[in-house]
Structures are given as C-alpha cells and as structure tokens.
Amino acid sequence: QVQLVESGGGLVQPGESLGLSCAASGSIFRINNMGWYRQAPGKQRELVADTMRGGSTNYGDSVKGRFTISRDNAKNTVYLQMNSLKPEDTAVYYCRAEYLGRTYWGQGTQVTVSS
Numbered sequence: 001q002v003q004l005v006e007s008g009g010g011l012v013q014p015g016e017s018l019g020l021s022c023a024a025s026g027s028i029f030r031i032n033n034m035g036w037y038r039q040a041p042g043k044q045r046e047l048v049a050d051t052m053r054g055g056s057t058n059y060g061d062s063v064k065g066r067f068t069i070s071r072d073n074a075k076n077t078v079y080l081q082m083n084s085l086k087p088e089d090t091a092v093y094y095c096r097a098e099y100l101g102r103t104y105w106g107q108g109t110q111v112t113v114s115s
Contacts, residue, residue, distance in 0.1 A: 001026045001027065002024055002025070002026045002028055002031070002097055002099050002102075002104040003024070003025050003026050003104075004022055004023070004024050004095045004096075004097055004104055004105065004106035004107075005022065005023050005025070005106065005107075006020060006021070006022045006093070006094075006095045006106040006107065006108065006109040007020070007021050007022075007109065008020040008021050008109065009093060009109030009110045009111045010110075010111070010112070011112045011113075011114065012085055012111075012112070012113055013113070013114070013115050014085060014086055014087060014113055014114075014115055015084060015085065016085055016113075017081070017082060017083045017084075017085065018082045018085060018111060019079060019080065019081050019082065020036065020079065020080040020082070020093055020095075020109060020111075021077060021078070021079050021080075022034070022036070022077065022078050022079075022095030022097075022106055023075065023076065023077045024076040024077070024078075024097055024104075025076070028076060028099060030053060030073070031053065031076055031097050031098070031099050032052060032053050032098055032099070033050055033051070033052055033053075033096075033097065033098040034050065034051060034071055034078040034095070034096070034097045034098075035047070035048070035049055035050025035051060035058075035069065035078065035095075035096050035097075036048040036049055036050070036069065036078070036080045036093055036094065036095060036096070037093070037094045037096055038089075038091035038092065038093045038094065038111075039091055039092050039094070039108075040088075040090060040091040040092075043091075045094070046060060047059075047060045048060050048063055048067065048069075048080065048093065049063065049067055049068075049069035049080060050069065050096070051069050051070070051071050051078065053071075053073060057069055062088070063082075063089075066082065066083050066084045066085075067080060067081065067082050067083070068080070068081045068083075069081075078095065078097075080093070082111070085111075085113045086113060087113050087114060088113075089111060089113050090111060090112050090113050090114070091110075091111060092108040092109065092110055092111075093108065093109050093110075093111050094106055094107075094108045
C-alpha cells in the first residue's frame with residue numbers, strides 16, 4: 001500500500017510561480033513512475049508531467065516550457081515547479097504513482113491562478 005501526501009497548492013496571480021511536492025510512504029521499495037495530473041471543473045483529468053525513476057520526463061503540451069518535474073528517489077518524493085502560471089492552470093492537482101502494477105493517487109491540492 002502506498003500513501004501519497006501532496007503539499008504546496010494555493011492562490012497566485014498570473015505570471016507568478018508555485019511549487020508542489022508529493023511524498024510517498026508505506027511499505028515501498030522503489031517507485032517507478034511518479035507524476036502530476038490535474039482536473040479543472042467540468043473537464044477530464046489530464047497529465048501535467050510524469051517522471052520515471054531513471055530520470056526521463058514527460059509533459060503535457062499546455063505546460064511545456066513552464067513547468068518542471070523532478071524527484072528525489074531516496075525520499076520517494078516528486079516535485080512540480082510551476083512558472084508563468086496562467087488562469088487556465090487553475091485546477092486540482094493530483095499526485096500519481098505506479099508501484100507493483102497498481103496506481104495510487106493523492107488527495108489533491110487546489111491551485112488557483114487569478115488576479
């Protein structure tokens with residue numbers, strides 16, 4: 001069983017930056033894929049970014065060049081640095097992890113970009 005705890009959401013103005021973190025805990029050895037998804041009201045959940053244990057990364061088209069995902073394997077923690085935020089980035093951001101063939105989700109953290 002894997003527990004994911006997110007932190008770092010909040011309210012920011014357009015153009016500002018915000019960082020999220022997600023720590024995985026439980027009876028785990030190595031988590032392969034970790035990443036972030038988001039869901040805005042009335043929309044489907046979509047990929048923001050994910051990263052494999054070896055370091056490869058994948059980004060959603062709408063965040064390329066603005067967001068950066070990173071991870072600390074020793075701490076089983078994944079980070080998301082969000083720069084140049086736009087109102088359309090407003091959503092609940094969910095941490096996701098794959099471990100031993102199962103998918104785990106965090107509880108979600110709200111990010112609101114508004115002037």
